[in-house]
Amino acid sequence: MGQTLLALAAISLFMYTAVNVNRTHVAAVGETVAKQQVSNAINYAQSVSELIYAQGQFYANLDTRFGSLNDVNSPSGRLSYVTTLGDSLFATIELAPEEPLIHGAYGRVATIQVYSQESGGSFRSRVSLLVTIIRPD
């Protein structure tokens, strides 16, 4: 009887350990995927900043080009991008009014937010990036 209990206790202990080791392994794989997703979001935010810089020469048209891209819940109010992994990323741009910037220059600050979509359909903010567009003299 005592030996049987000992054997049962040992098996339970082994199973508990094995399950925890597997859980740690799964967590490590999840961490690797999460790292790739964050990296994708950062790169996408920088791509959007390049897009803003490209349009910076058309300073007067910034509102026309980006003014409506400030609602992640609306397909027409956001930019979207599908990563190599097949995940969708979304970006919004908030344009601040013209204000004095450093060194006596005037311009506008654009806040770029990149979101990923969760399995439930909600959006999760991944990266935030601020860029300034200087008003041409």
Add this chain to the structure above:
Amino acid sequence: MNIQLDIVLPPIIVGTLILLIMGLNRLMMESNTDARLSKDVQQFANTALLVIQEELRDVDAIVEVNDSTFSFRSATADTIHIFRDNREMIFLRRNAALNVQDTTRYAARLADLRFTLSQLDGTGPFMLRVRVASESLPQEGVGINPPRYRAFASRDFYLRNLDFN
């Protein structure tokens, strides 16, 4: 035949315990190596993008763009070709006037390098999309049949110098 459990069970339990401890140690070692490899390939992909970004500052004129090669003339009148050779990223630089050629090879562990040139709204500023994939090799891992890790990085670049020329 009577089996004497009190004699048989303890060695089995101790043996399983030893196997479990050794297995855990092996798993920890593999896990550490896997974490380092996955981090390394991601770092290589991102660094390859940064290196390309530095070169793109000087784009004066585009010579040729296809899926795997980007060739341009720089502000210093060099003709630069960026492409992948096996697992390396190559910058081939030629200066016709001085008849000088040099090659820089970056060991970026590449599995893929692609370029796509476009113009915003069809006629607007030039944007270059660069997509990089880097990959580890099985021999860089540990254990039996170690996995290969692959990381991706993609970014759009505004070719400002070209735009203002």
